[in-house]
Amino acid sequence: MTAVVLESVLTCPRCGHVQPESMPTNACQFFYECSRCKVVLRPKAGDCCVYCSYGTVKCPPAQENRGCCA
Numbered sequence: 001m002t003a004v005v006l007e008s009v010l011t012c013p014r015c016g017h018v019q020p021e022s023m024p025t026n027a028c029q030f031f032y033e034c035s036r037c038k039v040v041l042r043p044k045a046g047d048c049c050v051y052c053s054y055g056t057v058k059c060p061p062a063q064e065n066r067g068c069c070a
Contacts, residue, residue, distance in 0.1 A: 004025075004064060005063065006023050007020060008020070008051045008056050008059075009056040009057075010041070010050065010054045011055075012041065012054070013041075014034065015036050017034055017035065019035060021055075023060060028048055028049040028059060029049050029051060030043060030049060031050070032054075041054055
């Protein structure tokens with residue numbers, strides 16, 4: 001079994017700013033404000049959270065193939 005990665009790098013689709021973040025293990029993150037341009041990111045259609053949409057690593061529940069945000 002592969003260890004769950006708890007760090008992801010989010011990339012803002014508006015300005016391209018990259019920011020490493022620690023992911024929560026007990027909740028999904030539906031909103032994230034870019035620290036550079038202040039746009040509020042929301043998950044893309046079909047994704048459960050901002051990490052699954054804009055991160056280098058999917059959220060912990062998605063990594064474990066459990067239902068995210070259940």
